[in-house]
Amino acid sequence: MGITLSGPTKGIEPHLRPLEWLNFSLADVQTGLGPFLAAYLASNGWNPGRVGFALTMGGMVTVVLQTPAGAVVDAVHRKRALLAANLGVLVGGAVLLMGRVSTVRVYSAQILIGGAGAFLAPTVAAITLGIAGQAAFDRQFGRNQGFNSAGNVFTALLIAYASYRFGYRAIFIIAALFTLPAAASLAAVDPRQIDYARARGSVDDHQQTKSAGIFSLFGDRVLVFFLAAVFLFHLANAAMLPQLGEMLSRDKPQTAAPLMSACIIVTQLVIAASAAWIGKRAAASGRKPPLLVGFGVLPIRGVLYTVTHRVAALIAIQSLDGVANAIFVVVSILVIKDLTRGTGRFNVAAGALATMVGVGAAASNTMGGLLIQHFGYAVSFLGLATVALFAFVLLWVALPETLARSGPGASV
Numbered sequence: 001m002g003i004t005l006s007g008p009t010k011g012i013e014p015h016l017r018p019l020e021w022l023n024f025s026l027a028d029v030q031t032g033l034g035p036f037l038a039a040y041l042a043s044n045g046w047n048p049g050r051v052g053f054a055l056t057m058g059g060m061v062t063v064v065l066q067t068p069a070g071a072v073v074d075a076v077h078r079k080r081a082l083l084a085a086n087l088g089v090l091v092g093g094a095v096l097l098m099g100r101v102s103t104v105r106v107y108s109a110q111i112l113i114g115g116a117g118a119f120l121a122p123t124v125a126a127i128t129l130g131i132a133g134q135a136a137f138d139r140q141f142g143r144n145q146g147f148n149s150a151g152n153v154f155t156a157l158l159i160a161y162a163s164y165r166f167g168y169r170a171i172f173i174i175a176a177l178f179t180l181p182a183a184a185s186l187a188a189v190d191p192r193q194i195d196y197a198r199a200r201g202s203v204d205d206h207q208q209t210k211s212a213g214i215f216s217l218f219g220d221r222v223l224v225f226f227l228a229a230v231f232l233f234h235l236a237n238a239a240m241l242p243q244l245g246e247m248l249s250r251d252k253p254q255t256a257a258p259l260m261s262a263c264i265i266v267t268q269l270v271i272a273a274s275a276a277w278i279g280k281r282a283a284a285s286g287r288k289p290p291l292l293v294g295f296g297v298l299p300i301r302g303v304l305y306t307v308t309h310r311v312a313a314l315i316a317i318q319s320l321d322g323v324a325n326a327i328f329v330v331v332s333i334l335v336i337k338d339l340t341r342g343t344g345r346f347n348v349a350a351g352a353l354a355t356m357v358g359v360g361a362a363a364s365n366t367m368g369g370l371l372i373q374h375f376g377y378a379v380s381f382l383g384l385a386t387v388a389l390f391a392f393v394l395l396w397v398a399l400p401e402t403l404a405r406s407g408p409g410a411s412v
Contacts, residue, residue: 009196013245016140017190019128022067023189025182026120027151037097038242039260040168044101047403048246052369055242058399059362061114066358067406069118070306070351073126074344080186087179087186089116092177098169109345122350125333127189130199138334142279145329149271151403153223158263162369164258183404200344222350223339225398227356229295234360234385237324239368244305244314247377259311263318271329278330286403287335288395292329295392302385306378338402 030281076082093112096105125141132140155178162170243261282290301320308314336353340346364384371380 003072015190015193016131016143017189018185019124019131019140020143022182022185022189023124023144023148024154025149025178025185027148027155029087029178029182034285036171036260038246040097040171041106042246043168048243048372049367050369051242051246051388052239052365052367054110056362056367058110058114059092059238059358059365061111062118063097063355063362065115065118066122066355067348067351069356070122070347070349073119073122073347073351074359075387077196078191079123079127079130079192079199080189081125082119083186084183086116086119086123087182089113089407091176091179094172098174098176109386111137117355118351121354123135123348125280126347127194127198127335130194130196131189133195133198134337135162136343137337138279140279141277141333142276142330145279145326147277148270148329149268149275149326150315152268153265156262156268158380160258160260160262189308197344200346202203220339222398222400223404225394226335226339227352229391229395229399231356231360232387233295233298233328233392234357235364236302236360236386236388236391237321238361238364240302240305240381240384241318241321242365243368243377243380246372247309259314262311262315263321266315266318267298267322267325270319271326274322274326275330278326279334280323282331282403286401287338288329288399288401290327290331291335292392293394293396294331295388297324298388299385299392302388305381318365323326335399335402 017270038051038055041054042048046054073079073082089112093109093116096109096112099105128140128144138362155174158174159171162174241260241263244263278290297320299322303319304317304320305314333350334354336349339344340349368380368384371383
């Protein structure tokens with residue numbers, strides 16, 4: 001696999017390349033432990049409400065730990081060791097899912113996976129900021145996400161084949177095995193290149209100024225409104241693809257995983273092809289315009305799911321998911337960087353962002369599962385689309401352009 005999926009390599013420092021392959025490998029692990037779980041449980045006779053609660057369990061563990069995890073990432077100097085430890089926890093979750101399907105095993109695995117997931121994205125973002133610095137972070141973070149999406153595509157293709165040929169348990173074996181290249185990529189990251197102060201959001205290398213207080217940080221109304229919009233976005237977004245998998249697995253369980261793979265591949269190809277470009281454009285032209293596009297396509301996607309169940313059409317609709325997520329995964333963290341610049345609290349705020357993602361996703365799976373159980377799939381998709389519309393309106397009204405911001409309370 002070349003790195004052309006996330007843009008040209010010219011001008012990329014050699015010490016940044018292990019970060020890109022780390023993102024590729026982490027995607028391999030997380031794809032195997034993420035969106036296929038709903039179809040796996042549905043194929044084993046779990047009803048939609050029960051599936052929703054199981055997915056919510058992992059999400060709630062992430063929610064509880066996410067902001068504290070950001071504070072830990074801010075405080076810990078040995079960020080590579082922190083990431084390696086959480087890779088080990090993910091392996092534990094995968095091993096549990098390989099065995100007989102039971103409530104105890106599934107919920108225990110979700111606790112492990114959710115706990116490790118709270119640390120992964122903030123730690124990788126902190127390492128990236130610590131190596132690349134404020135000026136180069138936008139472009140490098142976009143490249144990271146391109147590699148992450150390329151990893152999702154690769155793993156989805158592999159899982160589609162393995163699950164169809166060998167059954168769903170092969171998914172979790174693949175996820176466990178992919179921790180090995182992730183660990184190798186992490187080992188290739190030079191710890192001497194990670195500036196501790198810079199990784200926390202300080203403006204200057206080795207800066208030792210006191211970090212902003214938590215209450216001061218979250219006294220920034222722009223940050224609070226943005227986090228609220230993120231919550232609504234994921235309340236609408238997270239359940240859509242798992243619900244699609246559940247719906248399709250009812251009648252044709254053997255074809256559900258390949259179709260889910262196709263949907264994931266479409267989404268991730270869009271992200272892989274555009275993430276680096278989005279990072280560059282957001283650095284040059286601002287954060288709000290692309291965010292409005294990303295938030296705006298989500299309600300359209302929810303409505304379109306109720307119009308057709310044809311396989312080709314459903315896969316085409318997933319291109320909208322690619323647009324929304326390509327923009328969100330890149331630009332949202334850039335907004336956090338803008339709002340925390342010079343505070344030393346980048347990872348706490350990034351943890352709060354991930355908390356809102358986790359809260360929204362957890363509530364989304366529960367809400368979607370209950371709506372399906374009582375009213376059917378069409379009502380559930382339309383309900384999620386309505387929430388997505390509220391998220392778009394809040395973003396439009398309450399979020400100013402943040403590119404010129406220098407920290408909480410700065411003028412815009």
